[in-house]
Amino acid sequence: MFQGRFEYLETLREEDDKGRVNLKTTLLKYLSQLPVVGFNSGKYDLNVIKPYFAHCFLISEVDDYESDSECGNSLRQWGKRFVIKKNNEFMAINTPFLKFLDITNFIAPGFSYAKYLAAYEVEEQKGFFPYEYITSIEKLDETSLPPRDAFYSSLRKSELPVQNYDYVCKVWKESAMTSLRDLLIWYNNKDTRPFIEALAKQCEFYKTLGLDMLKDAVSVPGLTLRYLFKTMPGDHFFSIIREKDKDLHEELRKQIVGGPSIIFHRYHEKGITKLRGDRRVVRPSRVSWAMTRTVSTCGLYHKKCPQNTLCVEEKKTIFSQK
Incomplete structure (x- = not known):
């Protein structure tokens, strides 16, 4: 099935050797890893068998691949082992050759x-x-x-x-x-x-969208993100925090805290109660309309206070448009 792909890689020009190696590495990565799928296996099966292959995830100085192959160095970069857990549930266990998945992460909650x-x-x-x-x-x-x-x-x-x-x-x-x-x-x-x-049948559906369900993600949100970036127009982009503002990323992480979600609901009745004295009323329909409009922006502007200076701005990182 993949013989034609390897033959194509061999026909690439000598000056494009780096690109040929990268493509071959990607193909070998795809072929070398076998998905192991279960139903509710993240809660039950994997928890039962985890003591028997836990030693496979111990840190070792032995490389997974020999370095004499032309793709050896690249393969070692992606040949990593990792575990994704959600509470006591395993979402995925990844090794260079096996990928354990739970199909319940790809369907609606509560499905038997x-x-x-x-x-x-x-x-x-x-x-x-x-x-x-x-x-x-x-x-x-x-x-x-x-x-x-x-x-x-x-x-x-x-x-x-x-x-x-x-x-x-x-x-x-x-x-x-x-x-x-x-x-x-x-x-x-x-x-x-x-x-x-x-x-x-489920994998065939995602194949029509240009996705490999068992290789591209470990859950439906991951597949959704893949599909978003595959179909997003080339002139669209997302502004992210720059390298020089990486301290801002850490500051934002520190400010994220958990707690109870309490929603207060005030009494309201048509023709009787008023909102803010019947002035400056925010209409939800206008807010929805505004959210669909194009907003001009050139990224974020990060204003920092002088070092070793206590000020209000130091606690409140300011964002504004240039």
Whole structure:
């Protein structure tokens, strides 16, 4: 699939060798990293398995790539390991070769696995398994299907419906299962196939927008930002804090504090109560209109007080237009 891309890189001119190496590095980076996707894996699966691969994130002096390749130095720059967490939830775990993602960061909050499959019209549904009945590995060697009450879920506080239990019994016989281990394999496959189908359809949607859902971001906001800059006209720009004003960035960060969000609502009634004595009334419709108008600006102007001088301006960084 990517053979043509490599052949194109080899046809670039000798004087453009640096550009050729950069393009090849980008392609190798894309091909070398495999996304590992789960549903609610950030809260459950990754927290369970994290002790077993935590040592992979220890700081080491050993490079991930040998330096004898023409892309070796560039690859070492992007071959970094990092973890993105939100409270006790893993949003992403990134290594040079694996990228662990949770699909719940790409869908609306509160969506269950069943609703996710239904949203992408996946006919095959997940199977059933007696989670709480399996209290040891040895129980997987049992040669008979446990009774229906073994499928009770204390988490959902619900029993397995009779028709679903009959379905499991039918699968047990038709598949000639000999132990609960065979049932577990069947359950895992039923849990994976529909998920892959739904995930492929979701990725196909973002592909029409020129985005790779599993490579370009770790959540929907990241994909939105990517799409914004891909489709934004070339003559549009955002003013950011300059290098010489980097102390302003730190000052703004210090001023950001958390706390309760309290909204006060005053009593109002049409024809009775007045706003500011019925003068200088701010009309919301006019504010919305003004927000859509073009505003001339040439960036920020940072006024600093003399060093070692206590003044009001030192506490209030002033912004104005030139």
